[in-house]
Structure formats: C-alpha cells, structure tokens
Amino acid sequence: NAGVTQTPKFQVLKTGQSMTLQCAQDMNHEYMSWYRQDPGMGLRLIHYSVGAGITDQGEVPNGYNVSRSTTEDFPLRLLSAAPSQTSVYFCASSSPTGMNTEAFFGQGTRLTVV
C-alpha cells in the first residue's frame, strides 16, 4: 500500500518558471490538501479539496493553483515561481469526517527558487 506519493522529491526552479508538484493517494480518501513548511512557521495550508471537482483556498493560496479531476490525484501548480516560494511542500489525505481523522502525508517536495 503506497499511501500518499509525491513527486518530485527535490526541485530547483528559476524565478518565473512554472511547474507542477504531483500528489497521488491510493486510500480512496475524499479529502486532500497541500501544505508548505518553512522554518519556524509550522505547516501552512495552501489549498484543499473535499472531493473530485471541488477545491478551495487555505491560509496561503496566492501563487498556487490546484485541480482535482480524480479522487486519487491532487496536483499543485506554481504558475510563475518566486524566491518566496522556496519551501518544503507536503501533500496530505484523510477521510473527511468525525472519529479518528488521521491525515497521511507524502514524503515532501523540497523546492528551491533561485
């Protein structure tokens, strides 16, 4: 069982370039989300999705786009990379309701924008 798979693990971009961070989960989870983690800032929610075809903004959405065409995949797009987007990005998935709402995280993408 692969869980949550993120690619790539590392990426260096030049300012102004675009790229897509991939995220896939095989647990049939309805809820998926993207976070960025910066030193001393914890994990901040960028975008989330409660199911295929439904996305919404989190705390820090500017500069990022998402789409959710299938339950399994939730890619994050940087349209025009900026040095301020240098960070570690985590994708997570979970079942959306009640009880033990454990979130499963991918291994992260370490992005550097120069």
Added chain:
Amino acid sequence: GQSLEQPSEVTAVEGAIVQINCTYQTSGFYGLSWYQQHDGGAPTFLSYNALDGLEETGRFSSFLSRSDSYGYLLLQELQMKDSASYFCAVRSGGSQGNLIFGKGTKLSVKP
C-alpha cells in the same frame, strides 16, 4: 481566525517525562491532533482527542480540555528516538477536513 500556541523548544533527558502544551483559538472545533516529525521527514499522526480527557497510546498520552481550549502531549520514558518536532493541530472551520497546525515544538532528548 484560527491560532495555536505551543512552546518552540523543549529539552529533556532520556527516561524522563515531558509535557508539550497547546492552546488554541478556532471558529468551530472538531478535535485536537498531535503529529510527530523527524528532521527531513514527513509528519506522522500520533493522537486525536475529540472529547475532554486523556487518551493513552503506549508511552504517549494526549489530553484535551475543550472548555479551556487547551491540550497537551505527554511523552513518558523518553528515548533518543523521540527527538523530533511535535505539532498540535485542530480540525475546524467550514470543512471538517481542514487541519490547521501550530508552529511546532522541537524536542531534544539528551543522554
């Protein structure tokens, strides 16, 4: 808005007990979670409290007081491998799926 406060760093010795506190302010509240993250790794789930009281899982326990908007993670019989960052997180807001994290507490366990 939502905010969570937890200490930035804690140091303890092997075999000791350490408590990491978390206070929160949220609009709507579904529960308090704790995650562990080793350097260079991904966050992993430790515990979840939806109701007041203590939840125990092996050496780790988590407590919640909804009336005080307060919780803590208790780590007993500390081991070197417990050196990591610990995050409290709340599920709140319009979607039950939204996890909002504190800034994390870096725990250093000394021999």
